[in-house]
Amino acid sequence: MSPSALSPPVYKPSVLLFSPSTTKTCKIIGNRKTKASVSVRSSLTSQAITFDPFVLELAETLEDSVPSSSSSAPPPLQKLREASSESLLSTPWPSRKDEPFRFTDLSLIRYSEIRPVSQLPDPSRLSGVSVDTQFPCLGIVDGHVVKSMSNLSGLPEGVYVGRLSELTSTSIMDRISEIVCGLNDGDLFWSINGVGAPDVTVVYVPEGCCVENPIHLAYFSIEGSYKGSKAMHVSNPRVLVLVEKGGEIDIIEEFSAQNGNQCYWANSALEMVIREGGKVRHSYIQSQSLGAAHIKWTSVQQESSSTYELIEVSSGGKLGRHNLHIQQLGPNTVTELSTLHLSVDDQTQDLHSRLVLDHPRGYSRQLHKCIVTHSQGQAVFDGNIKVNRYAQQTDAGQLTRSLLLEPRATVNVKPNLQIVADDVKCSHGAAISDLEESQLFYFRARGVDPKTARRILVFAFGREIINKLPYPSIRESVQRQIKQLLDSAPN
Secondary structure: OOHHHHOOOOOOOEEEEEOOOOOOEEEEEOOEEEEEOOOOOOOOOOEEEEOOHHHHHHHHHHHHHOOOOHHHOOHHHHHHHHHHHHHHHOOOOOOOOOHHHOOOOOHHHHOOEEEEOOOOOOHHHHOOOOOOOOOOEEEEEOOEEEEEEEEOOOOOOOOEEEEHHHOOOHHHHHHHHHHOOOOOOOOHHHHHHHHHOOOOEEEEEOOOOEOOOOEEEEEEEOOOEOOOOOEEEEEOOEEEEEEOOOOEEEEEEEEEEOOOOOEEEEEEEEEEEEOOOOEEEEEEEEEOOOOOEEEEEEEEEEOOOOEEEEEEEEOOOOEEEEEEEEEEOOOOOEEEEEEEEEEOOOOEEEEEEEEEEOOOOOEEEEEEEEEEOOOOOEEEEEEEEEEOOOOOOEEEEEEEEEEEOOOOOEEEEEEEEEEOOOOEEEEEEEEEEOOOHHHHHHHHOOOOOHHHHHHHHHHHHHHHHHOOOOOHHHHHHHHHHHHHHHHHOOO
16 A cells, blocks of 8 residues: 555645624635534634534534434533533644554544434335344434334333433423533543434433332444445434432443444444432443444533443454543442453454542452454554542552554553542553463363463453353343453453
C-alpha cells in the first residue's frame, strides 16, 4: 500500500456561525455555504468555531437519522439531544496525541463511511435472531427495541422497563428528566450516542422494591458491511437506569452479532443512578463481530450506602473500548469491579475506568484481567481512582494482571491512584507475564502435553472473573464461548 493511502484526507477549514436567534448552524466550506442540520441551543451567543469537518458531517448524518419532529419526543429525550449536540459541536475527533486515546487507534471508524441505522431491519431478517434466556428480557436490534423479541412479564408493581417514548407515568418521567445527561465529562462518543439514540430504554425500580429476577438486555447488530467495503453502519442504543432508595435489581447486558465477520459500529451508553441504600449487580458480556467497532459508555452515580457491582467479559470486536465512570456521592458506598478482556485476533481491547470517591468510609475493589493470544493483539487498561479530601477512612484496592502469550503481543497498563485524603487504606498493583514455567512443568510431570497444559492454565486465569457471573446459565454460556475462542487461538 502506498504511503498516500494511509494519509488523512485534506479538508478546507470549516467554520460554524452560531446565532442566538436560530437553532440551526451554517457551515462555510471555501466559498460555498451549505445548510447544516445540527441543532444547537438558542442561548448560544454569536461565535465562530473551527474544528474537524468529519465531526460536523457525522453530527449532521446522525441528526438526519432520528425523527425530524423533536417536539413529539419526550422532554428528557429533547434535553439529551440538545445537550449532546452542543457538546459534540465543540469536541474534536480524538487522535493518538490525546492522552485517553494514546494507545487506541480509531482509524477503523475515522476512515469509514458512517451510515446510521435509522430504523429496524426488515422483519424477515429478524427470523434467525432470538433471545435465549429464562429471565425477563428486552431485545434491542441496532439500537431499536423489538417487542416481538421481548418478554417482561412478572415484573413487580411499579417497575418499568421499556422505551422512554412509551412511558405514561408523569412522576417517573419527571425523575428521568432530572438525571438525564448527568455526566459532565463524557467524551465525543458519549455525545454521539446522545445525538443519534432513536429512543432511551428506561429501567426504573421504585423505592424499597427488590426485583428478584434479573433484567436481560440483549443487544444484536444486524446491519453491517463486509471486508472491502468502506461503509460502516452505526447504532446508538442508550439505557437509563434509576433505582430509588432501598431498591435492588440485577441487570445483564449482552452484546452479540448475527454474523461473526461483519463490519459495523455499536456505540452504546448506559447511565445509572442508584439512590440511598440501593443495590445493582451489573453483568456485561461483549461478543461482537471480530470486524466491528464496539464503544461502550457506562456512567454510574451512587448515593450513600449504595452498592454497585460490575462483572464484565469482553472478547469481541476488532476495536473494543469500555469507558467506565463511577462517582460515589455519599458515605458508606461500595463499588466492586471485575473485568476480563480477551484478544485472540488482530484486536484491541481497551478499558478506561474512573472512580471518584468524595465521602467518608467508601469502599472499592477493582480487579482487571486481560489475555492476549495473538501477535497483533493489544490490550489497554487505564484505571484511575481519585480519593478526594473528604473521603476519609476510604478502603480502595486496584489490581490488573495480564497474560501475554505471543512475543509481539502488546499490553499497555496504567493503574493510577490519586489520594488527597490522609486517613485511607489504598493499594494498587500491576503484573504482565507469560505463563510460569513451573506451572507448565507441573502438568508435564503428570503426562499432560504442553498445548493442553497451556489451555488449562489460560482458561483458569480468566475463570476467576467468569465465576463471578451470578447466574449459572449465563456463566456456562460465557465459559463455552471463551473456551472456544482459546481453542482456536495459536497457543
